[in-house]
Amino acid sequence: MADTPFVVQLFGQFRLCRGDAPVPLESARVESVLAFLLLHRGQPQPRQRVAFALWPDSTEAQALTNLRHVLHTLRRSVPEIDRHIEATTRTLRWRPDLPYRLDVADFEAALAGEAWQDAVECYAGDLLTGLHDDWVEEERARLRHGYLDAVERLVATAEARGDLAGAVRHAERLLAEEPLREETYRMLMRLHDARGDRTRAVRVYHQCAAALDQDLGVEPAAETRAVYDALLARDETPDVTGRASGPPFVGRAAERSALTAAWRRAVAGRAHVVLLAGEPGIGKSRLAEEFRAWCAHRGAVTAAARAYPGEGVLAYGPVVAWLRSERLTAGLRTLARSYLTELARLLPELLVEVPGLARPERLPESEQRQRLYDAVARALSAPGAPLLLVADDVQWWDRESLQLLHYLLRTHPAAPWLVVATARGEDIDTTPSLADLRNALRAAETLTEIELDRLGRTETTVLAEQVAGGRVADADAAALFEQTEGNPLFVVEALRARQAGGGVLTPRVQAVIQARLSRLSPEARDLVAIAATVGREFTAEVVALAGRLSEEVVVRGLDELWRRRIIREHDTSAYDFSHDTIREAAYGALSPMRRRYLHGQVARALATAGELDAISGRLAVHYEAAGAVEQAVAAHARAADVAQRLYAHTEAARRLTRALELLPGLPASPERSARELELSTALLAPLVASEGYASARIHEAHERALTLARSLGVAPSPPLLRSLGLGSLARGDFAAARQHGVALRERGERDSDDVLRVEGEYLLGVTAFWAGELSTAREHLACAVALYRDENRREHLLRYAQDPVVICLTRLALTHWLLGDGDAAIRARDEGLARAEQIGHPYSLATGLLFASLLALDMADLPALRRWVDRAKAVTSPGTGVQVEGALAALDGYLEVVDGRPSEGIARIRQVVAAAPPVDQAAPGLRSAMLRILLAACDVAEEADIGLAACDELIALSSSAVWRPEARRLRAKFRARHTTNA
DSSP states (O other): OTTSOEEEEOBSSOEEEETTEEOOOSOHHHHHHHHHHHHTTTSOEEHHHHHHHHOTTSOHHHHHHHHHHHHHHHHHHOGGGGGGEEEOSSEEEEOTTSOEEEHHHHHHHHHHTTOHHHHHHHOOSSBTTTOOOHHHHHHHHHHHHHHHHHHHHHHHHHHHTTOHHHHHHHHHHHHHHOTTOHHHHHHHHHHHHHTTOHHHHHHHHHHHHHHHHHHTSOOOOHHHHHHHHHHHTTSOOOOOOOOOOOOOOOOOHHHHHHHHHHHHHHHTTOOEEEEEEESTTSSHHHHHHHHHHHHHHTTOEEEEEEOOTTOOOOTTHHHHHHHTSHHHHHHGGGSOHHHHHHHTTTOTTHHHHSTTOOOOOOOOHHHHHHHHHHHHHHHHHTTOSOEEEEEETGGGSOHHHHHHHHHHHHHOTTSOEEEEEEEEHHHHTTOHHHHHHHHHHHHTTOEEEEEOOOOOHHHHHHHHHHHHTSOOOHHHHHHHHHHHTTOHHHHHHHHHHHHTTOOOOOSOHHHHHHHHHHTSOHHHHHHHHHHHHHOSOBOHHHHHHHHTOOHHHHHHHHHHHHHTTSEEEETTTEEEESSHHHHHHHHHTSOHHHHHHHHHHHHHHHHHHSOHHHHHHHHHHHHHHTTOHHHHHHHHHHHHHHHHHTTOHHHHHHHHHHHHHHGGGSOOOHHHHHHHHHHHHHHHHHHHHHHOTTOHHHHHHHHHHHHHHHHHTOOOOHHHHHHHHHHHHHTTOHHHHHHHHHHHHHHHHHTTOHHHHHHHHHHHHHHHHHTTOHHHHHHHHHHHHHHOOGGGHHHHHHHHSSOHHHHHHHHHHHHHHHTTOHHHHHHHHHHHHHHHHHHOOHHHHHHHHHHHHHHHHHHTOHHHHHHHHHHHHHHOOTTOOHHHHHHHHHHHHHHHHHTTOHHHHHHHHHHHHHTSOGGGOSSTTHHHHHHHHHHHHHHHHTOHHHHHHHHHHHHHOTTOOTTHHHHHHHHHHHHHHHHHHO
């Protein structure tokens, strides 16, 4: 390792490695000194110059002292680097004659050799992002200029050799770096036109006009407009007035002040969320857009994502939209390949864009989720600048995206991140995942809530006059306010309808919008109908395919809709309606038969133009609306599979449930029954993960799957058998659980499948354990441990989400103790926990630690109990599950009782028990374990009344008998204490 050359990355965030192994440095100032010397490599640098550059506000003496301290720290932490730095009493120099690798050196060598592609590939981001010292700025600007020049050379080279697709790709990269450079927009328009794609060429002009209007408040230059006019001149374009400026922004001073204060807190290192709530049309999205532009002007990285009602978005869809924003996408180049591999689960295009990138493997749930969450956090931090994330219409976001957002804010409280979310106020409390997030953020004091009210009479008049372009008569302004009640969208749409010649003023905004839509050209009306059916953002390609429209019709129609502000540009390649209310009005005007037809056309267009996994949820929605049941079932099943790969259990269960609901629409046949059995079996895993084994839906799914298997004359599959066994166990039906465990073991013996044999013995062992048949439990659990093979671990984890040897050993430890063999209990516990730590599977480790804690409780080993509880809390991760989290919370309550806070501790345990009623058991024995903890706490606290009630419940509990003897013993003790006190 000592001979391995150093590899230094200065583009993006500073990174020092020996080969592929990162070398940690103790401080940011150590990084700065190294970066300064590397950027001036080979040239002796006076110590005073280095010190002044890094500590400009200090005295010369103090700055030199700081420099000596940093050099000492560097030599102590990385001794091998000392030979690379030539130090005299007066100067410092990085020695270029020793072997090392520097990305800036490779970049400059590529530029000198006119190897433009190599130079661009070296440039992984601006120099030392996140470092804002004055000495960096000049170097950063110089290197950035070289990068942009290299990209321009690539555009010219590709165009010269006739590679127009390559020229477009390079020009788009140039535009992402400088989104206000009109010359690049003109270049792209000409390139798209040369490729015969006028639709995209016109789209580029729309993007240019929007960017200039939002960021600078100006229109495109005459030269840019001339290119645009030339594109349209080939059509017999109807006389459409030039595009009006965007709706003016009026009022909201207090709201903007609150947003600004939240932004300053975030920039200072306190991650925060602002929730903008209000009725439709009140201006939530517009306020968020204005604030996003304000932040972007101040150097922030910004990204926006939205959701749509009733759409088929897949899990993490909004997070994907954030990651695909220009600045965050550019930052991905600075990430280690291991993070890019994880992100490829959400961004499959990385597997094409990053040569040789490893494909992500399916991992056990808790491990995969943790890695994915960490990779997303890295991606958000990669640009090295304060970050604003806009979450539009968050009431329609999927549960997984909201959970990821909560994780990011909880685990990175000091990140310079601000999330501005918009939501319809009436939908917040009726959306459980959003309500849960809001409550958690409130508790953490990381949420600011802003309720947007309607405009007052004066603000309504100001808005009307700005839209109208002149003074509005007092009588008209009063009538407008009365009829619109100060809703900004109603005001704008009413005035635009009147400007279009309708003279309509009505508080029924849909009538106003439909009046505007009726005055469009026939081609534009057709496009509006198709776009409204799509139900979200749309591309020119999809509407052209769905409507079977020529390029000329699409170009004319989209440009007219854009000019009329019916639609607006969305990201870099799509359009969206300027407001959901316009989409709803356009869709509402379609007849049922027309809707059905268009949904079918849109589904076929999407299937032709898109990657099927990514759009499977949307396809399901459109096929269903088109009455194409067979295709809808297949699309829902595919969407469920995609969700399950990401362990998005709720989404997978929802998709499979809907597919099963649609199946009766197909003719009855053995094929339909086989399909139903397949879907019913697939439903079990996500349903168990999201609702638990004892849920009524699981029981119904089990019964239906068994009925179908019998009718088809096939044996239940192993996953079904295992699920049936644990479901029976959760309901306290030990006989049925044994029957399924035997069947699972026999299937393994028949097929010589050690995985099934181990899982069968495990099921028989836990059934006997909870039934109180401890000798039998010991036999089966020990057999499962003996049959286990390390080479099968991955299959156990992927198919059944836990490592059975860890679970069986720690369960066996408690079994040994209850049978009176303390030495065997400790041996089994220690072996199980050692294996768990070695494997590193979070759920298995946390569950093993939970049973070690319960053993410590029964053994009255308080130091061990504290140790195992603390370790279990440290390793719990997103998705660990209520079984572990709830029991750990109860054990925390017990420790409170032991530490002299009996009232608080018992109240905490009772709260946990109440939150896990028997009908909602997440796993067999969960409630009995919590009651056992409550009994121990009541014994310590001498709380006889609560203890007696807990004893009675535990003794009567049908799903567990393991702690009944202890409950009977404590009941006698509590009764005696109760009698004495009486």
